[in-house]
Amino acid sequence: MNYKSDFIQLSIPNLSGNEICYVNDAIKTGWVSSVGEYVLKFENAVCSYIKAKKAAVCQSGTAGLHLSLIVLGIKKNDEVIVPTVSFIATVNPVKYVGAFPVFMDCDDSFCMDVVKLKKFLEEECIFDGRIVKNKVSKRRIKAIIVVHVFGNMKNMCELLNIAKFYNLKIIEDAAEALGSFYKEGKLKGKYAGTMADIGVFSFNGNKIITTGGGGVVVSNNINLINQVKFLSTQAKKDSIYFIHDEIGFNYRMTNVQAAIGLAQIEQIENFIKVKTRNYNFYKECGVNLIPFNLRIRSNYWFYSYLTEERDDLINYLLKNKIQSRPLWFPIHLQKCYKKSQSYKIKKALWFWKRVINLPCSTNLSKDMVFKISTILKKFNKPLSF
Numbered sequence: 001m002n003y004k005s006d007f008i009q010l011s012i013p014n015l016s017g018n019e020i021c022y023v024n025d026a027i028k029t030g031w032v033s034s035v036g037e038y039v040l041k042f043e044n045a046v047c048s049y050i051k052a053k054k055a056a057v058c059q060s061g062t063a064g065l066h067l068s069l070i071v072l073g074i075k076k077n078d079e080v081i082v083p084t085v086s087f088i089a090t091v092n093p094v095k096y097v098g099a100f101p102v103f104m105d106c107d108d109s110f111c112m113d114v115v116k117l118k119k120f121l122e123e124e125c126i127f128d129g130r131i132v133k134n135k136v137s138k139r140r141i142k143a144i145i146v147v148h149v150f151g152n153m154k155n156m157c158e159l160l161n162i163a164k165f166y167n168l169k170i171i172e173d174a175a176e177a178l179g180s181f182y183k184e185g186k187l188k189g190k191y192a193g194t195m196a197d198i199g200v201f202s203f204n205g206n207k208i209i210t211t212g213g214g215g216v217v218v219s220n221n222i223n224l225i226n227q228v229k230f231l232s233t234q235a236k237k238d239s240i241y242f243i244h245d246e247i248g249f250n251y252r253m254t255n256v257q258a259a260i261g262l263a264q265i266e267q268i269e270n271f272i273k274v275k276t277r278n279y280n281f282y283k284e285c286g287v288n289l290i291p292f293n294l295r296i297r298s299n300y301w302f303y304s305y306l307t308e309e310r311d312d313l314i315n316y317l318l319k320n321k322i323q324s325r326p327l328w329f330p331i332h333l334q335k336c337y338k339k340s341q342s343y344k345i346k347k348a349l350w351f352w353k354r355v356i357n358l359p360c361s362t363n364l365s366k367d368m369v370f371k372i373s374t375i376l377k378k379f380n381k382p383l384s385f
């Protein structure tokens, strides 16, 4: 697809800051691989932006999730509660470590339905005050992966209480939610990705900031991040004699990617401003977008729209040179996960049939939003939410 054609893409990078300058610098100095000053600078910039104690950049959000599961002690035959509404990369790392996913439904925010989660733990599990076991599989449940879908956040307070009560670890998959934080309540000022044991972000090309491909793991537990860094560097214990006492991974981010990341994070507040403005402009143009939680300052990463004619609308928009996409196919129905346990999933299926995402890049002008809105209105009446 031609980047500069009149085709309006869903979510493309905006590289209008210091990217070229920092990348040139990395290249000029010769530090293009996984060691270099931009790696540290980018990690520090992420930490200071979201107020986290420590960060370790890595090759992708998926790699970050994989390492997070390992350092939290999730092992073969453990179970991890996961959402069915997410990109499949949230769940695949559970399989990488030999554990089993148990799928949960979403609520109106697309995030995990915490009421159902609580019911599942109360009714379908046995808790001895220390360990929770799944009544059906008899396996131990060790962790929950919660996703802040499309930049939204909900119910972290309740989720943290549940995890504390049941002695479960929480991984926040905040791949899509860099910059979202609570505006009020007990968690006021807390950023997505910083409230649980560990948080993971993605810098894939469609995210609010990108490094081309990449991710970062953050935590207030410095020891956990040190372990992530160690494992992402082939678990190299001694760099002169190359001693490795554990199986590690080559999951590091390069200095060139980190240089792009630093330039990107410098612009994130501006990106969020533009995304918020365009979201509101769609609404002013009469497009009934699904609301974000009003108790948070969302990063407005992805805009969602409800329709009874999902596939026809996607095709109609495509004919008008506008890219859109349906909500992810529910993961518990994917071929590799069909046999996994899922708990009373209803809402996710309802949304899957009706939700599409509309263009939301930070390069989107008001004229483009107006054009998309006009074409949408010609097609049908939206469902109200």
Ligand SMILES: Cc1ncc(COP(=O)(O)O)c(C=O)c1O
Residues within 6 Å of the ligand: 059, 060, 061, 062, 063, 086, 087, 089, 090, 147, 173, 175, 176, 201, 202, 203, 204, 213, 214, 215
């Ligand atoms: C919710 C979610 N989790 C995980 C990932 C995986 O991140 P990456 O593509 O950087 O591996 C993504 C996006 O790509 C995502 O949207």
